[in-house]
Amino acid sequence: xxxxxxxxxxxxxxxxxxxxxxxxxxxxxxxxxxxxxxxxxxxxxxxxxxxxxxxxxxxxxxxxxxxxxxxxxxxxxxxxxxxxxxxxxxxxxxxxxxxxxxxxxxxxxxxxxxxxxxxxxxxxxxxxxxxxxxxxxxxxxxxxxxxxxxxxxxxxxxxxxxxxxxxxxxxxxxxxxxxxxxxxxxxxxxxxxxxxxxxxxxxxxxxxxxxxxxxxxxxxxxxxxxxxxxxxxxxxxxxxxxxxxxxxxxxxxxxxxxxxxxxxxxxxxxxxxxxxxxxxxxxxxxxx
Amino acid sequence: xxxxxxxxxxxxxxxxxxxxxxxxxxxxxxxxxxxxxxxxxxxxxxxxxxxxxxxxxxxxxxxxxxxxxxxxxxxxxxxxxxxxxxxxxxxxxxxxxxxxxxxxxxxxxxxxxxxxxxxxxxxxxxxxxxxxxxxxxxxxxxxxxxxxxxxxxxxxxxxxxxxxxxxxxxxxxxxxxxxxxxxxxxxxxxxxxxxxxxxxxxxxxxxxxxxxxxxxxxxxxxxxxxxxxxxxxxxxxxxxxxxxxxxxxxxxxxxxxxxxxxxxxxxxxxxxxxxxxxxxxxxxxxxxxxxxxxxxxxxxxxxxxxxxxxxxxxxxxxxxxxxxxxxxxxxxxxxxxxxxxxxxxxxxxxxxxxxxxxxxxxxxxxxxxxxxxxxxxxxxxxxxxxxxxxxxxxxxxxxx
Numbered sequence: 001x002x003x004x005x006x007x008x009x010x011x012x013x014x015x016x017x018x019x020x021x022x023x024x025x026x027x028x029x030x031x032x033x034x035x036x037x038x039x040x041x042x043x044x045x046x047x048x049x050x051x052x053x054x055x056x057x058x059x060x061x062x063x064x065x066x067x068x069x070x071x072x073x074x075x076x077x078x079x080x081x082x083x084x085x086x087x088x089x090x091x092x093x094x095x096x097x098x099x100x101x102x103x104x105x106x107x108x109x110x111x112x113x114x115x116x117x118x119x120x121x122x123x124x125x126x127x128x129x130x131x132x133x134x135x136x137x138x139x140x141x142x143x144x145x146x147x148x149x150x151x152x153x154x155x156x157x158x159x160x161x162x163x164x165x166x167x168x169x170x171x172x173x174x175x176x177x178x179x180x181x182x183x184x185x186x187x188x189x190x191x192x193x194x195x196x197x198x199x200x201x202x203x204x205x206x207x208x209x210x211x212x213x214x215x216x217x218x219x220x221x222x223x224x225x226x227x228x229x230x231x232x233x234x235x236x237x238x239x240x241x242x243x244x245x246x247x248x249x250x251x252x253x254x255x256x257x258x259x260x261x262x263x264x265x266x267x268x269x270x271x272x273x274x275x276x277x278x279x280x281x282x283x284x285x286x287x288x
Numbered sequence: 289x290x291x292x293x294x295x296x297x298x299x300x301x302x303x304x305x306x307x308x309x310x311x312x313x314x315x316x317x318x319x320x321x322x323x324x325x326x327x328x329x330x331x332x333x334x335x336x337x338x339x340x341x342x343x344x345x346x347x348x349x350x351x352x353x354x355x356x357x358x359x360x361x362x363x364x365x366x367x368x369x370x371x372x373x374x375x376x377x378x379x380x381x382x383x384x385x386x387x388x389x390x391x392x393x394x395x396x397x398x399x400x401x402x403x404x405x406x407x408x409x410x411x412x413x414x415x416x417x418x419x420x421x422x423x424x425x426x427x428x429x430x431x432x433x434x435x436x437x438x439x440x441x442x443x444x445x446x447x448x449x450x451x452x453x454x455x456x457x458x459x460x461x462x463x464x465x466x467x468x469x470x471x472x473x474x475x476x477x478x479x480x481x482x483x484x485x486x487x488x489x490x491x492x493x494x495x496x497x498x499x500x501x502x503x504x505x506x507x508x509x510x511x512x513x514x515x516x517x518x519x520x521x522x523x524x525x526x527x528x529x530x531x532x533x534x535x536x537x538x539x540x541x542x543x544x545x546x547x548x549x550x551x552x553x554x555x556x557x558x559x560x561x562x563x564x565x566x567x568x569x570x571x572x573x574x575x576x577x578x579x580x581x582x583x584x585x586x587x588x589x590x591x592x593x594x595x596x597x598x599x600x601x602x603x604x605x606x607x608x609x610x611x612x613x614x615x616x617x618x619x620x621x622x623x624x625x626x627x628x629x630x631x632x633x634x635x636x637x638x639x640x641x642x643x644x645x646x647x648x649x650x651x652x653x654x655x656x657x658x659x660x661x662x663x664x665x666x667x668x669x670x671x672x673x674x675x676x677x678x679x680x681x682x683x684x685x686x687x688x
Contacts, residue, residue: 005514012506108336119527119561121534131540138513139540213534214503215560217527218338223501255507258498266470266499270465 001259008134009255015144018151019210019253022225024231024243025158026202030237033175033195036088037096040103041228042221044200048073048207049216050111051121062125066208072206077197085196086189089178108218117218122211139213154202158240171195175238230269234276236286245284246276326367327616327623330393332383332408333397335372338526339400341556343372346422346605348594350397352494353609356589361609362616364623369393373404380407388415394623395420397608400601401472402426402445412438418615418626422608423601428477430652436630439651441607441638444679445473446480450551451571451657451674452521453485456548459569461519461675463493465512467532468523469500477523477550485521493517503531509539520545525552530560537564551575551660556599557642558665565662573653574600574642575660575669577639586641600642606641611647614638650681 001009027041048069055065084103088096123129124143131139143270162168174181182188201283207221214220231250235242250269257268264271331350333343347370354366372589375382380403387393388411395413396419399405405424412419412435419438421429424628425445429438450570456464464485469473474497482492493667494515496508512520520541524532531554551572554565586606590598596605611633618632637646638653645655659673681687 002514005510009507012510016504016506070369086388112336112340117336117344118340119530119557119560121530121562124538131538133540135513137516137541137544139538141538144538162685213531213538215527215530215534215557217530218340220527223503254504258507259511262497265497266502 004135008138008140009259010252011140013252013255014248015148015251016255017156017248018148019206020153020227020231021244021247022151022206022209023203024228024235024247025240026199026206027157027228028232028235028238028240028243029202030196030199033171034089034192035175036083036085036196037093037100038199039097039100039225040107040205041199041203042102042223042225043107044073044203044221045207045210045224046111046219047076047107048204049122049211049214049220050120050207051204052117052211053122053216054115054209056122062122062212066205069208070201070205073201074197077200078193080200081193081196087193089192103159104222111218120216122216124212128278141213143212149212150209154205155240155244162240167194227269230273232283234273234283236280236283238287239283239285242283242285291338294587315668318491323484324484326365327361327395327621328367328369328391328393329612330369330387330391330396330398330681332371332373332387332396332398334375334400334404335370337375337623342423343399345601346608348596349590349598349602349605350422350609351360351637352590352593353606353613355593357613362619362621364616364621373401375397375399375404377401377403377407380404381411384411385415388417394418395612397422397612399424405429408435408640409433409435411439415445416626418623418629418653420608420611422604425473425476427679427682430648430650430679430684431681434650434681434684434686436651436686437626439611439633439647441611441653442604443655444681445476445654447542447652447655447657447677447679448552448572449477449480449521449668450484450521450677452481452548452550453483453490453660453671454488455659456485456519456521457488457490459519459546461517461518461546461548463491463517464487464548465494465496465515465517465520466492466648467496467498467508467512467523469502469528470497471500474523479594481523490622495643501528503528503532505532506539509535512545513541514538517545520547522547522549522553524549525555526557529553530557533557533561533568534564535668542568551600552662554662554667558662558667566664567663570660570667571657571673572600572660573645573655573657576640576666577660577672578643578658578669580641582639583641598641605640607638607642607653610638610640611636630639646676648678648681649687650679650684651686652679654678675683 021035028040030036051069055068056062059065128143128146128269131141133139170186231246253268258265289643300528302429315583335343351621396417400423402424407425409429416437421440423442425443484608536542549570550569553570614636615629619628637644643656648654654676656672657677659670660667661670
């Protein structure tokens with residue numbers, strides 16, 4: 001392989017991996033800290049993309065739409081936690097799977113009622129809508145690079161929030177022993193509501209960021225959901241650091257899988273998952 | 289639309305019950321006039337999921353034609369039994385059997401998804417029910433699995449892309465890269481393209497596939513840039529088509545390695561694709577701005593009824609109703625005379641909005657393939673890429 005092309009492919013892999021991290025980080029947060037298997041996570045990715053589509057039209061500005069969309073997602077997340085999720089803590093995973101699968105169906109139907117079943121596009125923000133030439137035939141869209149930068153910033157932001165702040169300390173404590181944290185006088189209900197809303201907001205944000213380079217279409221979340229679970233399992237359940245490493249590994253494996261072994265490109269990431277689980281059943285950064 | 293259908297059928301049911309009550313009373317008996325039985329049309333199409341808009345377009349246009357004929361085909365009133373197939377192949381056989389055996393439909397119309405179609409074809413072949421396919425392009429349905437009672441008013445996958453190679457060669461593109469999803473339809477499209485392109489001396493220098501319905505194209509676009517073909521040919525549809533065309537343009541490839549495909553690449557997706565699709569050439573059996581009076585009439589009528597612009601799927605649905613009308617007229621609406629209906633539908637020429645087409649011996653349209661170019665939000669007609677293109681229908685026993 002030509003060295004320049006090789007480097008471009010590495011860039012492709014990292015860029016895809018960072019976007020995967022953004023989606024999966026919310027899932028690992030909810031899964032790891034609250035112990036909830038949230039199958040509806042992909043639906044929020046989809047809702048985010050549709051919100052970006054509508055709000056950009058309404059506001060006329062992508063960044064404004066992004067800000068409004070995140071606020072909306074947080075509000076929806078808190079309402080949802082209060083309505084249904086809080087009854088599931090400590091229950092068997094089967095109940096959670098059933099309920100959140102039901103949510104997928106509900107959100108698909110809402111999407112169909114509100115937005116219809118057509119494919120939509122979101123324009124790339126004008127300031128970033130140009131490409132940098134890499135070779136004489138290939139260029140790289142600046143928006144893609146900006147998106148990667150945003151994903152990285154969010155990764156650091158999450159690390160800081162969870163490891164360095166008081167709120168993060170409470171969240172970590174809450175994930176280990178819910179009852180103890182509660183008896184120390186911390187409102188664990190509110191804490192969980194915040195974490196759930198944050199997780200959903202991350203998924204919606206990922207959908208909104210991906211909307212301009214992807215398209216906005218029915219069922220777009222289901223694909224993302226599966227690969228997000230792969231990221232969470234490889235990285236170790238509940239570990240944000242693990243999710244980052246796993247997402248990058250999957251991004252690179254998927255990219256080079258398509259290029260080097262196209263016959264089995266579809267299964268490369270699953271082979272990677274199987275290999276990691278054989279080596280460390282709890283995931284790379286998972287607690288044994 | 290589904291809901292209103294259900295309401296209508298509930299109302300009809302109540303009317304029926306009311307009618308029974310009336311006939312039961314001796315006084316009312318003399319006033320009952322025998323009505324000829326309605327013809328039951330089973331519409332098995334996707335009304336939810338990715339293909340919902342296609343299912344709706346087909347249904348709209350089918351009902352539009354019937355409404356234009358005063359709600360009757362062959363002099364008989366039409367009754368619809370509508371079923372959402374969800375584009376779910378696993379449920380296809382059960383759903384189709386339900387329509388045929390429980391609802392006793394006279395005609396089975398559907399569907400969009402080729403996998404579901406295979407299940408329907410199985411039921412059609414076993415039950416012998418008259419069947420019209422308004423979209424799904426799986427070659428087998430009018431190839432190895434062709435049957436006297438199965439007709440298609442749409443296309444075969446092969447047919448949509450066979451003319452593309454010739455077009456690309458005429459534009460001086462001697463080498464090409466191919467990219468598509470790796471699944472049955474993608475492979476049939478590739479077969480159709482390869483055959484047509486290599487016949488005129490073209491060479492495919494790079495074959496790129498990604499798992500369906502993956503939409504992460506960046507790695508393969510980089511491969512295309514590295515391979516430097518004269519042009520790229522592809523098959524994508526729906527959300528994947530939008531993303532592919534946008535990514536192709538954003539990677540700076542569009543101006544250096546022109547992009548070609550069959551019409552699904554840019555049909556119903558132009559609003560979402562925006563500037564990135566401008567100028568792209570595609571082939572298909574329908575186009576915007578065709579200079580055909582029948583098409584103008586159809587578009588006007590469709591737009592007036594549904595406040596929507598019709599697309600190629602609507603045309604195929606409209607033709608399904610036209611074809612059925614031809615068959616039923618020949619037997620004066622006697623839906624049980626399946627043999628005579630089939631005879632009337634065989635070898636018929638349908639005056640379609642896409643231009644006149646003839647039914648092949650394998651029961652698939654022999655139709656012109658148009659070259660179209662994206663201008664604004666239209667797939668503008670450029671030229672006839674291939675006159676009267678007929679699917680080879682390999683393996684169809686009705687050809688012998």
